[in-house]
Amino acid sequence: xxxxxxxxxxxxxxxxxxxxxxxxxxxxxxxxxxxxxxxxxxxxxxxxxxxxxxxxxxxxxxxxxxxxxxxxxxxxxxxxxxxxxxxxxxxxxxxxxxxxxxxxxxxxxxxxxxxxxxxxxxxxxxxxxxxxxxxxxxxxxxxxxxxxxxxxxxxxxxxxxxxxxxxxxxxxxxxxxxxxxxxxxxxxxxxxxxxxxxxxxxxxxxxxxxxxxxxxxxxxxxxxxxxxxxxxxxxxxxxxxxxxxxxxxxxxxxxxxxxxxxxxxxxxxxxxxxxxxxxxxxxxxxxxxxxxxxxxxxxxxxxxxxxxxxxxxxxxxxxxxxxxxxxxxxxxxxxxxxxxxxxxxxxxxxxxxxxxxxxxxx
Amino acid sequence: xxxxxxxxxxxxxxxxxxxxxxxxxxxxxxxxxxxxxxxxxxxxxxxxxxxxxxxxxxxxxxxxxxxxxxxxxxxxxxxxxxxxxxxxxxxxxxxxxxxxxxxxxxxxxxxxxxxxxxxxxxxxxxxxxxxxxxxxxxxxxxxxxxxxxxxxxxxxxxxxxxxxxxxxxxxxxxxxxxxxxxxxxxxxxxxxxxxxxxxxxxxxxxxxxxxxxxxxxxxxxxxxxxxxxxxxxxxxxxxxxxxxxxxxxxxxxxxxxxxxxxxxxxxxxxxxxxxxxxxxxxxxxxxxxxxxxxxxxxxxxxxxxxxxxxxxxxxxxxxxxxxxxxxxxxxxxxxxxxxxxxxxxxxxxxxxxxxxxxxxxx
Numbered sequence: 001x002x003x004x005x006x007x008x009x010x011x012x013x014x015x016x017x018x019x020x021x022x023x024x025x026x027x028x029x030x031x032x033x034x035x036x037x038x039x040x041x042x043x044x045x046x047x048x049x050x051x052x053x054x055x056x057x058x059x060x061x062x063x064x065x066x067x068x069x070x071x072x073x074x075x076x077x078x079x080x081x082x083x084x085x086x087x088x089x090x091x092x093x094x095x096x097x098x099x100x101x102x103x104x105x106x107x108x109x110x111x112x113x114x115x116x117x118x119x120x121x122x123x124x125x126x127x128x129x130x131x132x133x134x135x136x137x138x139x140x141x142x143x144x145x146x147x148x149x150x151x152x153x154x155x156x157x158x159x160x161x162x163x164x165x166x167x168x169x170x171x172x173x174x175x176x177x178x179x180x181x182x183x184x185x186x187x188x189x190x191x192x193x194x195x196x197x198x199x200x201x202x203x204x205x206x207x208x209x210x211x212x213x214x215x216x217x218x219x220x221x222x223x224x225x226x227x228x229x230x231x232x233x234x235x236x237x238x239x240x241x242x243x244x245x246x247x248x249x250x251x252x253x254x255x256x257x258x259x260x261x262x263x264x265x266x267x268x269x270x271x272x273x274x275x276x277x278x279x280x281x282x283x284x285x286x287x288x289x290x291x292x293x294x295x296x297x298x299x300x301x302x303x304x305x306x307x308x309x310x311x312x313x314x315x316x317x318x319x320x321x322x323x324x325x326x327x328x329x330x331x332x333x334x335x336x337x338x339x340x341x342x343x344x345x346x347x348x349x350x351x352x353x354x355x356x357x358x359x360x361x362x
Numbered sequence: 363x364x365x366x367x368x369x370x371x372x373x374x375x376x377x378x379x380x381x382x383x384x385x386x387x388x389x390x391x392x393x394x395x396x397x398x399x400x401x402x403x404x405x406x407x408x409x410x411x412x413x414x415x416x417x418x419x420x421x422x423x424x425x426x427x428x429x430x431x432x433x434x435x436x437x438x439x440x441x442x443x444x445x446x447x448x449x450x451x452x453x454x455x456x457x458x459x460x461x462x463x464x465x466x467x468x469x470x471x472x473x474x475x476x477x478x479x480x481x482x483x484x485x486x487x488x489x490x491x492x493x494x495x496x497x498x499x500x501x502x503x504x505x506x507x508x509x510x511x512x513x514x515x516x517x518x519x520x521x522x523x524x525x526x527x528x529x530x531x532x533x534x535x536x537x538x539x540x541x542x543x544x545x546x547x548x549x550x551x552x553x554x555x556x557x558x559x560x561x562x563x564x565x566x567x568x569x570x571x572x573x574x575x576x577x578x579x580x581x582x583x584x585x586x587x588x589x590x591x592x593x594x595x596x597x598x599x600x601x602x603x604x605x606x607x608x609x610x611x612x613x614x615x616x617x618x619x620x621x622x623x624x625x626x627x628x629x630x631x632x633x634x635x636x637x638x639x640x641x642x643x644x645x646x647x648x649x650x651x652x653x654x655x656x657x658x659x660x661x662x663x664x665x666x667x668x669x670x671x672x673x674x675x676x677x678x679x680x681x682x683x684x685x686x687x688x689x690x691x692x693x694x695x696x697x698x699x700x701x702x703x704x705x706x707x708x709x710x711x712x713x714x715x716x717x718x719x720x721x722x723x724x
Contacts (some may be wrong), residue, residue, distance in 0.1 A: 016543040049665065108603065116399035174591040174612035175584035181613045182575050184606045186548070189568055206551055213544050222537035222675060229536040231643060243472065244637045251543045275606050281593060310672070314585060 004028070005093060006127045015122075018113025021102050025123040026086040026093025027051050028059075030069055031077035033131075040136050041075060042124060042160070043084040044145030044152070047273045048265055050092035053084040065142075067349040074356035080137065087148065087274045088123035089115040097268035098200070108194035108268075113274040117144070117280040121151035128159075138162030138300075138360075142345055143312065144273070147171070147280040148294070154285045157297040163324075164302045164359060166345050166352075167309055169316040170289055170323060171281040176311050179218050180274045183211035187267050196268055203267050209258040211270075216257050221341035222307035225250055293323045302332040302359040304345070304352070311342040332359060363432035366390070367455060368489045377484075380475025381462050387446040387485040388455025389413050390421075391400045392431055393439030395493075402498050403437060404486060404522070405446040406507030406514070409635045410627055414452035415446040427504075429711040436718035442499065451477040451634045459630035460562070470630075472558035477634040479506070479642040483514035490521075495629065500524030500662075500722075505674065505705055506635070509533070509642040512658070515646045518660040525686075526664045526721060528714075529671055531678040532651055532685060533643040538673050542636045543581050545573035549629050558630055565629050571620040573632070578619050583670035583703035587612055655685045664694040664721040666707070666714070673704040694721060 005026055011019040028051045031042060043053060045064070054063035054070055069075040075082050086094040089112070097112040104111075128136065128204045141149030146168020153163055172180075190207030192198055232249040245251060282292035301324045305317030314335055321333035334355045339346035345352055367388055373381040390413045395402060405415060407426070416425035416432055431437040436445050448456040451474070459474040466473075490498065501522045503511030508530020515525055534542075552569030554560055594611040607613055646655035663686045666681030676697055683695035698718045700706035707714055 034425060114605070171593065173584055174587040174593070175579070175611065177593075177610050178575075178579050178587065178612050178616055181610070181616070182572065182579065182609055185575070186572060188606060189572070191553075210544065210548060210551070210572075213540075213547070217537070217540050217544065222535055222672070225536040225540065231533065231536070231539075243476070244633050245543055248536065248539050248543070248640065250540050254540055254543070271606050278610065310584070 008126055012122070012126075014113040015116040016114040016117040020113070022097055023088065023095035023099075023123075024093070025088060025095075025127050027127045028053065028056065028084050030054055030056060030082045031080050033081040033133075037133060038135055038137060040081045040083060040128075040131075040133050042080060042128060042136050042139045042149075042152070043075075044124060044139070044141040044148035045084065045087060046143035046145055047087075047270070047277065048223070048261075050090070051084045051086040052092075053082075055143070064346065068356065074353050074360050076360065080360070083127060083131070085120075085124045085127060087120045087145075087273060089120065090270060090278065091266040091269040094123060096266070097272055098266035107200075110268070112268070112272060114279075115276045117148045117151045118155060119125065119277050120148040120276065123154055124148070124152055125156060134159075135159070136160040136162075138164055140164040140166070141168055142166040143168055143342065144277045146312075147277065147282075150282055150292075151280065153296045153298065154282065154292055157295050161298065162300040162302075162359075163296065163298050164356075165317070165320055166304050167306060167312050167317075167342055168320070169312050170292070170320050171178075171283065172278050173313070173316065176218075177278045179214065180278055181309065183214050184271050184274055186210040186214070189272060193267065198267065200266075203263075205262050208262040208265075208267055210271070210316045212258040212261045216254055218311045219341060219343045221339060222315075223308055224339045224341065227339065229253065242334065289323055290326065293327045296324075296327070298324070298328045300330045300359075301328045302334065302355075304334045304336065304355055306336045306338045306341065306344045306348075308337075308339060309342045318319065334358075336345045368492045370488050374484070374488075375400045376475040376478040377478040377480040382457055382475070385450065385461075385485075386455070387450060387457075387489050387510045389489045390415065390418065390446050392416055392418060392437075392444045393442050395443040395495075398495055399495060400499060401441065402443045402445060402493075402495050404490060404498050404501045404511075404514070405437075405444060405508035406482065406503040407446065407449060407488060408505035408507055409449075409632070409639065410623075412452070413446045413448040415444075415687065416452075426708065429682045430715065430718060434705075436715050436722050437502075438722065442722070445489060445493070446532040447482075447489060448594035449482045449507075449567075449635060451482065451631060453628040453631040454636070456485060456630070459634050460628035469562075472630070474630070474634060476566075476641075477638045479510045479513045479638050480517060482510040482638065483517055486510070486514055487518060496521075498522040498524075500526055501532055502526040502528065504528040505530055505704065506639045508674075509639065509644075512644055513642065515658045515660065516654055518642065519657050523660065524664075524721075525658065525660050525684055526666070526718075527668050527679070529668060529674050529679075529680070529704055531674050532654070532682050533645065534640050535675070535678065538580075539640045541576065541673065542640055545576050546633050546636055548572040548576070549633060555629065560629065562628075562703070565625075567624050570624040570627075570629055570632070574620040575616045578616055580673045581703060583672070583701060585670055586701045586703065589701065651685055652688065655689045656685075658689070660686070660690045662692045663690045664696065664717075666696045666698065666717055668698045668700045668703065668706045668710075670701060671704045690712065696720075
């Protein structure tokens with residue numbers, strides 16, 4: 001139950017070159033480490049969340065996986081010591097492009113080296129090391145975090161007995177790369193981005209809003225929106241500047257979502273993490289996916305996916321599970337028929353909790 | 363085999379109010395009208411094509427449905443008289459927002475009235491009337507054109523014996539509305555759009571390019587791109603302005619597609635037609651979908667859809683077919699397992715031709 005910072009001493013070498021001087025990794029923990037030090041769960045997040053996955057004594061605000069972590073919940077804090085990492089490159093306490101480079105006294109901006117999920121994984125490893133842990137019970141990752149978790153396991157084979165992938169993949173599909181590429185282009189083509197050197201108090205909000213709307217279109221599902229909005233109209237919400245917007249309920253929803261998100265996340269951090277999601281490919285570790293899976297040296301794994309997910313489609317979860325099954329003694333594969341697409345793991349908790357219990361209760 | 367213009371005498375009253383003064387509708391025809399005048403096929407297009415669906419003596423350039431229309435092809439010009447309509451509101455000969463309003467001598471721009479697919483249908487009817495046709499063999503529509511064809515049939519019940527819907531629907535889903543709404547926002551938020559009063563020689567190309575990229579993401583399928591591009595890289599194509607783009611083959615493809623399309627289509631015309639696609643709902647004709655279907659008074663119909671289409675998903679085709687089956691004596695429903703998503707009807711001709719023959723050969 002604490003929010004902490006792990007400080008890296010000296011230079012942190014990045015996977016694709018360059019280094020960071022004494023970066024920090026923000027993390028939170030829940031529950032207690034047992035005497036055998038073998039009950040730790042390490043959790044990597046999707047692109048945008050902070051390390052605040054659940055409320056705690058220190059921070060009573062609800063976390064992004066509030067209904068999953070706690071006493072009597074699937075990640076049971078009576079039994080497990082849960083650690084959640086704020087990804088390197090993010091802007092919620094960990095060092096990222098919005099941080100000051102101690103070597104220059106200026107914000108990194110685009111001088112931040114190329115970020116990969118291998119770097120995010122090493123950030124997590126730094127936390128594990130500083131906590132004095134030799135072993136982990138399971139590494140868990142949601143969405144992008146599933147790839148960070150794979151990177152962690154492949155770089156530190158055998159350190160974790162288990163691996164749980166939630167709505168993730170062994171590498172990004174070209175469809176997902178195309179979506180993210182377009183989201184990034186919306187931001188960098190906003191004149192206020194200023195080649196990455198924007199005024200933090202006047203960021204490229206327009207580009208961020210457009211990118212967030214495209215995000216929502218790919219995070220949810222057509223079936224959910226048909227049920228939720230149909231062709232319902234909202235009167236009086238039209239944008240007076242344009243006769244082409246605003247009166248369908250789904251348009252009003254996207255507008256509200258875009259306004260909620262932007263301003264919370266630094267645009268450069270978003271660009272770096274988004275690109276890191278494209279770049280990850282387990283097959284780069286060993287020359288093939290098969291070789292990558294073999295390097296993980298896992299004892300147990302679970303892969304969970306959702307039928308309506310278009311960003312990390314179920315087929316990718318099947319492939320991930322099939323790849324693991326070749327080399328891991330015990331692999332659970334769970335396909336959930338949730339309506340809310342990729343975001344289901346954040347909102348359809350009644351579906352996800354029993355599945356997570358199947359792995360963590362045994 | 364001719365490219366013609368139908369001029370409307372006097373005022374053309376628009377479905378949602380306002381009028382156009384003496385608008386014109388561009389169309390092309392192939393084949394010959396028979397003595398009984400009962401072999402005419404009327405074809406409505408998707409959002410962006412012109413009336414040039416196939417090459418002809420006058421215009422030898424390939425048309426957008428070149429492999430479907432001609433001697434011995436499914437829309438067999440030895441047997442049928444085929445008419446293709448350039449939608450009202452478009453910019454390929456028919457009157458649209460980029461045309462000069464004769465009442466002012468200025469381009470319509472945003473003074474163009476709200477456009478609906480009922481207006482597009484009436485443009486088609488004007489052509490039919492001027493050709494002296496009392497009856498049509500079949501009205502065909504692809505994508506948006508399927509809804510224009512439904513609008514035509516519901517406004518002129520009994521005029522056509524048949525109706526063929528290709529990758530279309532009885533009304534737009536909120537997912538599709540969300541996608542189009544975001545595409546429109548990309549254009550109107552481009553400073554060069556200038557509130558709709560842009561310089562035609564300096565249009566909002568950035569917004570158009572972004573909108574086209576999102577279009578391509580929804581027109582094709584994740585499965586096609588996985589097979590076609592995988593994670594292939596293109597070297598040397600990165601945008602020097604941005605470290606976040608360009609080296610995946612799929613990004614390079616989107617860039618090429620965006621550059622090809624923009625400059626060909628007027629931005630305001632796009633905005634009007636895009637919004638018209640959102641607005642159409644067969645249920646508005648009679649108060650329910652069922653009542654709308656009943657009004658069509660068709661004898662035969664065919665609904666063709668593609669399993670990988672995310673813009674007009676197969677479920678919508680099923681619903682359209684089911685609705686027609688309640689009131690039309692003979693309804694064919696064809697689900698095609700093509701890889702290329704919504705665009706399949708333009709590119710997977712080997713799959714579509716046999717299906718079209720099943721309807722048109724009998």
